Amino acid sequence: MYHLTIHTHFAAAHNLIHYQGDCENLHGHNWKVEVRVRARELDKAGLAIDFKVLKRETNRILDLLDHKYLNEIKPFDEISPSSENISRFIFEKLSEVLNNGNVAVECITVWESDNACASYSAD
Numbered sequence: 362m363y364h365l366t367i368h369t370h371f372a373a374a375h376n377l378i379h380y381q382g383d384c385e386n387l388h389g390h391n392w393k394v395e396v397r398v399r400a401r402e403l404d405k406a407g408l409a410i411d412f413k414v415l416k417r418e419t420n421r422i423l424d425l426l427d428h429k430y431l432n433e434i435k436p437f438d439e440i441s442p443s444s445e446n447i448s449r450f451i452f453e454k455l456s457e458v459l460n461n462g463n464v465a466v467e468c469i470t471v472w473e474s475d476n477a478c479a480s481y482s483a484d
């Protein structure tokens with residue numbers, strides 16, 4: 362099995378809901394996003410999936426979040442825009458466009474700061 366990883370980022374504002382503390386107030390982060398995919402086979406060029414495609418499709422999803430107030434965007438108008446929920450959102454959106462008989466999104470990790478992250482994977 363091959364494993365590929367890319368890093369990208371987005372900036373946004375949010376406030377946690379059903380949370381007591383500073384983070385229930387409006388604030389922002391520069392989230393770092395790690396995308397990990399797996400593939401069984403390589404194409405003739407020796408690629409599992411072109412990093413360019415991986416970055417392009419990830420950034421299309423992050424464009425939905427970038428420079429937005431997350432609490433106003435579905436599904437974060439109903440569920441708290443925590444790093445956990447953001448990682449799942451990206452995982453599900455990216456899986457819809459990338460997963461095929463060969464390639465599958467394995468894990469999305471979202472870093473809220475240099476020392477705190479949350480990940481979502483299928484199992």
Ligand SMILES: Nc1nc2c(c(=O)[nH]1)N=C([C@H](O)[C@H](O)COP(=O)(O)OP(=O)(O)OP(=O)(O)O)CN2
Nearest residue numbers: 377383384388389390442443444445473474477479
């Ligand atoms: N499990 C989670 N815990 C917290 C999340 C989260 O998404 N998942 N998010 C927050 C807030 O978004 C908050 O902005 C982060 O708070 P904190 O960790 O306190 O960040 P600081 O940069 O202020 O960290 P310091 O170590 O206090 O400098 C909170 N928890």
Ligand SMILES: [Zn+2]
Nearest residue numbers: 375384388390
């Ligand atoms: Zn926050």
